[in-house]
Amino acid sequence: MNDELFLNERIKVVAVFGEGLNPCRPVRFKRPNGQEIAVTEIGLRHPKAKGKKTVHIFDVTDGQADYRLELDSESLVWHLTIEADHAGI
Amino acid sequence: MLESKTYNREEPMIMHVDLNSAFASIEQQARPLLRGQPIAIVNRRTEYTAIVTASYEAKAMGVKVGMKFIEAARLAPGLLAVESDPSKYRFVYKKLMAILNDYSSDVVMKSIDEGVIDFHQLAIRRPLIDIGYEIKNRLKDEVGCAMRCNVGIGTNRFLAKTAAGLHKPDGLDIIRADNLREVYKSLKLTDLTGIAQQTEKRLNAVGIFKPLEFLDASSETLQRMVFKSICGSQWYLRLRGFETDDREITTKTVGRQYVLEKRDLARHDILTRLHNLCESVGFRLRGQNKVARGIYVYAKTIDHKYWHACRTYELPFYSDKAINALAQQLFSKAPDKIKEIGLHCYNLSSNQDKQLSLFGDYLAREEHLTRAIDEINNRYGDRTIHSANTLEATRFIKQKIPFGSTRYL
Numbered sequence: 438m439n440d441e442l443f444l445n446e447r448i449k450v451v452a453v454f455g456e457g458l459n460p461c462r463p464v465r466f467k468r469p470n471g472q473e474i475a476v477t478e479i480g481l482r483h484p485k486a487k488g489k490k491t492v493h494i495f496d497v498t499d500g501q502a503d504y505r506l507e508l509d510s511e512s513l514v515w516h517l518t519i520e521a522d523h524a525g526i
Numbered sequence: 527m528l529e530s531k532t533y534n535r536e537e538p539m540i541m542h543v544d545l546n547s548a549f550a551s552i553e554q555q556a557r558p559l560l561r562g563q564p565i566a567i568v569n570r571r572t573e574y575t576a577i578v579t580a581s582y583e584a585k586a587m588g589v590k591v592g593m594k595f596i597e598a599a600r601l602a603p604g605l606l607a608v609e610s611d612p613s614k615y616r617f618v619y620k621k622l623m624a625i626l627n628d629y630s631s632d633v634v635m636k637s638i639d640e641g642v643i644d645f646h647q648l649a650i651r652r653p654l655i656d657i658g659y660e661i662k663n664r665l666k667d668e669v670g671c672a673m674r675c676n677v678g679i680g681t682n683r684f685l686a687k688t689a690a691g692l693h694k695p696d697g698l699d700i701i702r703a704d705n706l707r708e709v710y711k712s713l714k715l716t717d718l719t720g721i722a723q724q725t726e727k728r729l730n731a732v733g734i735f736k737p738l739e740f741l742d743a744s745s746e747t748l749q750r751m752v753f754k755s756i757c758g759s760q761w762y763l764r765l766r767g768f769e770t771d772d773r774e775i776t777t778k779t780v781g782r783q784y785v786l787e788k789r790d791l792a793r794h795d796i797l798t799r800l801h802n803l804c805e806s807v808g809f810r811l812r813g814q815n816k817v818a819r820g821i822y823v824y825a826k827t828i829d830h831k832y833w834h835a836c837r838t839y840e841l842p843f844y845s846d847k848a849i850n851a852l853a854q855q856l857f858s859k860a861p862d863k864i865k866e867i868g869l870h871c872y873n874l875s876s877n878q879d880k881q882l883s884l885f886g887d888y889l890a891r892e893e894h895l896t897r898a899i900d901e902i903n904n905r906y907g908d909r910t911i912h913s914a915n916t917l918e919a920t921r922f923i924k925q926k927i928p929f930g931s932t933r934y935l
Binding site for chain 2: 439440441458478480481483484485486487488489494496498500502503521
């Protein structure tokens with residue numbers, strides 16, 4: 438019915454800061470289990486208020502699964518919060 | 527009086543922009559692997575939840591809005607349920623609004639996924655078709671490549687919306703006096719915005735079965751025999767492309783409903799959910815700077831019965847505490863075996879018009895306390911402070927996007 442797996446993993450991210458629609462572009466991230474994922478497309482980036490903090494949400498894909506990355510604008514820490522593998526359901 | 531063949535022949539100056547299957551398109555934008563797949567946006571992860579929006583791929587397989595997910599999944603094998611994500615939709619709504627506002631100062635967002643631009647006041651004129659295509663491109667550039675919208679152009683709001691619905695998805699159409707009859711010929715009565723089954727029956731009763739027959743009916747027939755009010759002559763003008771809908775809609779009620787997460791909830795648990803709804807309604811009411819003098823509560827039972835109670839009061843109320851006290855009082859007579867509850871406040875007036883009361887001190891304290899709680903909730907997030915009684919209910923009742931209104935966005 439639903440393919441989303443909710444996570445709360447602190448991850449290491451390589452991001453490029455530039456111009457355009459997404460001035461901050463995560464290009465690669467590493468999960469605590471050592472898995473490295475190369476981002477092939479950023480679907481949507483939107484801000485979300487968490488209390489008085491703003492968290493930037495990046496919905497991205499590596500072509501195999503969709504992922505949700507969250508960048509805390511205050512602490513500058515990245516978390517992986519959703520993994521969704523449509524082919525796997 | 528206008529002759530029946532008189533249509534509005536002015537240059538079309540109203541543009542209606544409508545996101546295609548908005549919530550589903552936004553999810554497909556966010557999750558590239560869902561593009562081209564049948565998906566349904568739902569408010570809860572249960573099989574019996576109703577579908578809020580379906581993607582075009584799902585619609586092509588017979589999935590309709592409002593259908594239960596379990597029924598839809600039978601029609602569309604592999605249908606994926608995606609839980610609605612209000613912050614994402616709010617973000618796209620603001621992007622769309624910013625784009626539309628670049629073209630005219632007269633923009634009205636009709637709902638979270640559609641807006642109307644009136645170009646009448648603009649001194650510098652560009653062809654509206656060019657602007658329409660530009661808006662489509664900007665939506666792709668500024669939100670994402672999977673976003674599509676329908677654009678309709680007409681001499682009034684009704685024709686612009688009708689034009690926006692002609693070629694979904696991603697269409698752009700103009701309705702003017704010279705193709706008006708052609709367009710009506712291709713539609714059914716219920717394709718017209720504002721004509722649902724009940725009105726269709728009333729039209730059928732006087733021999734009107736098609737939009738063209740509706741168009742050719744006289745103003746007198748519509749006013750005296752069909753609508754029995756001024757609505758008849760408004761429809762006569764609206765169908766011909768004359769503006770009848772350029773008015774601000776005032777808020778008459780503020781309410782919320784909730785389908786219980788379980789059918790066998792104890793009375794006490796149902797009351798805590800009602801309390802949660804009261805807090806939500808109170809927050810929305812005060813957000814509109816309104817006070818209420820009436821309250822309406824209802825319950826639907828599992829054996830399809832509808833129960834309601836309402837009462838109007840002399841003194842206005844607006845605090846969560848007051849709304850909850852009045853709602854709980856009315857709800858004490860509600861039947862058993864409830865599956866859905868709801869309430870709304872009515873007889874609304876401006877917060878400034880409050881009458882002075884003998885209990886001035888008490889009311890002032892209540893007002894200060896309510897304002898302080900609202901300020902904290904506005905700053906630190908919805909429901910940062912709420913009644914302890916609703917703590918458990920908050921796990922189940924989530925804030926959802928109201929589809930037909932932009933008042934709470």
